[in-house]
Amino acid sequence: MQTSTSMRFVYSIGIWGLLLGAILCPTISQASHVRAGEITTKRISQTSLTYLITFTAYYDETPAGKQAANLAEPYTFCFGDGNTLSVKRSSRVYINSQTSSVNSYTAIHTYSGPGTYTIGITVPLRNRNTNNLPAPSDAIRFFVSTTILINAALLTNSTPIMLNPPLDSGRVGQKFCHNPAAFDADGDSLAYRLSVPQTSLTDDGCIGRAITGYQDPTRFSTSSESGGTPTFSINPITGELCWDAPGEAGQFNFAFIIEEWRNGVLIGEITRDMQIFIVDSPNKRPLLAPIPDLCVEAGTLIQQPVTATDPDGQRVIIAGFGGVFNVGQDGAPLAPGELIQPAYAQLINGGVAQAQPATVTFRWQTNCNQLRDAPYDVTFKVTDVPPNRIPTLTSFQTFRITLVGPAVKNLTTKAVTGPNGRAVQLNWDPYTCSPSQASNPTKLAVYRTEGCTPPNIGSCVTGVPAGYTKIAELPVSATTFTDTSTLKRGVSYGYLMVAIYPDINGGFNGGVSKASNLACLELPLLAPVITQVTVDSTHATRGQITVRWTRPLGLAPGDLPGPYQYRLQRATGLNGTDFTPIAAINTSLLASAPDTLFIDKGTSASALNTDANAYRYRLEFYYTLNGQLTRLDLTEPASSVRLTANPVNRQITLSWQANVPWSNDNKVHDVYRSRSGPNGPFNKIAELPVTSPGSYTFTDDGTDRFVADGNTSRSLSADSSYCYRVMTRGQYTDIQLARLGVLLNYSQISCASPSDTTKPCPPALSVEALDCAALSSEALCDQSSFTNKLSWQPTSSPSCDANLVGYRIYYGRYPTDSLTQISAVSVPTTRFEHSSLTTVAGCYYVTAVSRRGLESGPSNKVCVDACPSFLLPNVFTPNGDGKNDVFQPLKCPRFVEQVTFVVYNRWGAKVYESVGSSLSWDGRSSDGVELPTGLYYYQATVRYALLDRNAPPQVLKGWVQILREGISMK
Incomplete structure (x- = not known):
């Protein structure tokens, strides 16, 4: 503890003598020496799997346990790979008015390869009179373990450390809470769960087992502080362990496990076995005012007041625990940067007794080297200072601080000339928040979207929202970037930037900053805009398409020197890129001039086959510079609408698409049908709302869904051909271009006949069979060839095709055979004689065949048998x-x-x-x-x-x- 005339600072456990001296006076008889402990590890080599392993033990230093504590060495470290080492005590610090001590045992061990290893230590024995352990508790060995996962990806991983000692006091009938103030220097995520204190079979045992007869603390409660059912639980996120509420005085031990997670993978577990003291006293525990969690940009100075009160009006002491103080469990400062990068947090006026209500100030000047994905937890502990050696009581409050990278500041945009004739230049202030990591430096990322709607981003949200596309990644030193990708005239573009931080040890640092301000720019419309590509005529050699466009929006006559010229180009296919010039149109830019329309009929050398192809158009605009026509800009290409008609059973399915710079979604498209061929007349049969983006389909079953121009509903026949065309409605999505209104375009005509998969009904079959009982003894005498006579009748049904052309006869010698076709007859024949048989025995069925060549299912199967006879003389x-x-x-x-x-x-x-x-x-x-x-x-x-x-x-x-x-x- 450091003091000055203006402020006092406390970091960890230097005030234990004042806090716990009263409760650890020898009013409770104790013997042996182990109260609590845990094992922590830290990898200390970049080239080998070498770890520093520390066992921290808390010993009973009362007269009954001091002799055993003096002999507390050496102990056997079990490293989990089959190796062990006898280790002596490296340090011993007395706490709690000399009634307890914190002791360290350290070992360095190198593992041979990756794997999962459980490190364990046995200490004989625990201290005496632990109420919830089998008596005598000083005859039970103390065992704790820690499990670590070793692989190359974890680099210099270390387990979390617990900065709040595992010795606290509580009062009968009052809720007791403890927080270990666990901190992970690598920024890994921590989770907590309860466990059971363990022992082992030998003094140097490597395997732990739950203590038989251990009792859950709630067995020693009658009710909670509020009178309800008693509970004993641990918060899986903050690690706050609470017993609500102790029901009898005495000493209790319990254990919990801290899980260490990285990128969704469990990489380690550390067990703490701790001891608390419950007293029966009228003293009430002090209370800390709630502290809201905080999210700030790195570089922010945090000055958070922490206030405590005591129901009994006694003085209180407020202490703080957490990695942000860079102080170890013994209260001494650690090596610079061991837990976090400086500067370190301070607790101004902490660690001293104050009249209540007492207030201390948590002060931390954050910086960018402290950025990490996981939040920082700071645990505040308030202890009352009662008179007359009354045992002290404590309460805890956890304060969670999330550091986020600051946003790129003052992002601006301006239009410039680029390789494509248009570009956007971005500028911003120099970015100074760059964690020190030369081998993996911070970078800046640029994101873009169409439109300028400000994103709704929370104050503690990093990264960019959905709908933005990353277009560049730049060094952190950059302050400008020019977007030279293909940009549309008249479209507004929004830009956001974030910083991408290096990922150190797979968890510390990493991630991205908050998003910058939204910078927007609407590119000026100095070029025409295509508004129509509609098919007028469908033909293999004499097709015709009308193309329309606007005059250059935003450009008035005289803004640029004339004369002016449009040059129209055409490519074949929806996505064609083989653009060739088809027209050059001089213009004066006057609204009265009819120069924004062109009817493309093709040429004798290049016929327009609208029957087989879609066509794609784009338009160049030229002005005169130094007497030469000079291209100012080029429009976005737009294609004609391409319609496809596909036959299905008694229906025709239509689908259409267009590759255009406007959107045909969320509009009504019209479908037209002709029952008389491609020359019409065409009737509108449907107005189709397009609600799913890009889903332009319609199935015609013959129904006319638009009867204002006459009802043409009638079932579709597979014997007829039907022709269709569609009219699409579209509109530019950009606000400036949307005022051009709804754009109408017709597809080419596409014809098809529906298929018909309706089959005939199966016939009803009969076969003349031999009457064996009526045959005489000489019937069929000397006959070696036989004939079976078949006859059948057609059947009908509304679901069957009655247009028959013939029948097929199938035969199998045995009932188990697959019958094969032996003959076919044309209608109206309904009889067949199967001759030249060696026996009449056999099976038959018949099928019907429609005019479309579809075959019915089999008729009933008929089988006939022979009449055997064989007699011998004597x-x-x-x-x-x-x-x-x-x-x-x-x-x-x-x-x-x-x-x-x-x-x-x-x-x-x-x-x-x-x-x-x-x-x-x-x-x-x-x-x-x-x-x-x-x-x-x-x-x-x-x-x-x-x-x-x-x-x-x-x-x-x-x-x-x-x-x-x-x-x-x-």
Whole structure:
């Protein structure tokens, strides 16, 4: 603490003896030594993964714990990569009237490569009489850990540090709050969540585990300060931890975790295990007046009063914690720039007891080297000073300061001459807010938009709003820029600028400044403006387009020396760039002169094919300089409207487009149709409001939606051709040109016939089938070729096409086959005979075909089956007399596909076997030897040509008598 006759400054914890001495007097018996602690890290090398790791521990220095605190070394650092190191204490500072101390243990460790590492330390043991830990609490080891993510992108990353010590006091029945005043030197985002105090299994353990039997502080509450349900929570953004409210006196430990985030990625976690003291006292805690968050431009001097009161009328002490003071946890100043770049904040009159209401002043001269994305948090702590050794009480208030880069000042515009004949020059004051980073300097960015509507930008918003396009990036030393891109005459252009700051360590600095003032310029109209490109005639060789324009707006006769001349150029296509001169028109610039219109009919050498092409026009304006015609300016090109007609089912879809400098949006376009061909007459059938930008489409289903010129509604026929043209309405969007009014342009004529995808209805099919029950035994005898007779009837429906030209017949041998077309017939035929079949078994369907060649779906599927028959005799006489010499089926077999025939003698020996489509055995054995007279046994396995591909065969078993000598059968 520094003092002078005019002011006093306090930065961190130098006033602890006064603040906590009363509550830490040995009125509570304590033993052992660890009260609280955490681990922090900092990368200290740009070339290797070397880290400075610090364990900060708070020890009990009361008589009961002092002996253990004196022996508090060495401890084992577990680095999370399998390596450990025994580390001795490097510093010990007594606080709280010598009843506590803050102790530092430091180690330097180099990691072998990127990864996620959890650093842990075990300390035996905690101090005695912690109410919410299992008794005895001095038999429980103390363990804390910190997790870091190491990769190349994080560069010299360090974990946040907590500048407010983890030792505070509270009162029974009153809300208690603590803020760690965490600060991240890299500007990373911090988030907070509650945890549970941890222990480990051994005195040098590297793995922590939650203490079994730990009790949430609300277990020691009966109600909140206001009488409601007690709570114990931490604000995930500010880190303010509150217990509302303690219900009994004593010592309590709890833990919380600070998460470190960068660009949406979690890069580390640090755990703080802390201890508080709750007393039963009539003393009421002091209060800090609310402090609104602040957003200022870097370079602003902040002088914020901080006021506190005490309900008991006692004196109070106001202290401040935060990285902006550049002071460590022990209250001593850190190395210059360790936490932030100078100048550092001061708390004028802080750290001294004042009669209340007490006021201190937070003073900070900000600068551009302190710019960063994350806000700065400053935590103010007020402690009362009660008499007679009554324990002190505290309250906290967090003050959030957002620094933004100052805007570029005094941006102005003026029109100058550039390569395209027109340009805008920007000028501004020198920009001085440039963070010191020579390898990655600050830059200036220029943004542009059409129009001059002032953007609605909040006082703490950086960057430019939507609708602006970046057109240049310049060194920070620049003070002028000329926009030489293609600019439109008569259009107002608005410009904004921002500074782009270097990104140091992925989070500190970076971002952009506030936007500059809006600088606007309307380019003068010294050139004509095209107002019409309309198609008069649609033809492949004799097309015609009318082009109209204005006289040079803003230019009067005599402003420039004459004579004057317009030169009209034409290119082919909506986006054509092959501009060629087609007319030179002398003008006097007098309003009475008919010189702002040209009817383009093409030439014999260059016919105007409006049937196949759109055309694009632009106009040059010339004045006379030193006796020579000199071009002053060139208009924006404008094309004719190009219409496309696409057939769909019983409809025609129209779409059109134009490449013009005005807008055809938010206007009504007219659609015209002719049912008599391209020569008309044309009737307006629709007035189409265009509500979606660039969406110029219309589907004609035959309905006339505009009947003032006669109702021509009628369904569209695929047998007819329909012709269309559209008239667009448009208007310039610039205010100066909008007064030219609505611009009307016709497209070329486009014709099309609707398609018709309506199919015929499927026919109803029938097939004559065999009546197997009515067949005689000799029916179909000796017949090897069969015919199936099909007939069908057409069907109809309003949704079917009744204009038929024929039918297609499909056949499949088996029901599981894919049927294939076997024939086609023309209307009115409704019969078909399927002949030359080896069996009547099979399946059929028929389809109908329309005049447009569309085929209906299949008719009903009809399948027919065969009537099988196969009978055998039981005697034959193979004696060569020509009568009954072979064993074969009786009468006539029907639809036999295969016969497997096997013969056995009476001793069971196989003597003959054959396989074939028929059976004819001459009484010989399989090797051709005549078999003797006698009795033989056979088995005939017969497969038929049926509808079922897998139908089982018929198996015939029996005997047959062979008779040879002198016997014949008649």
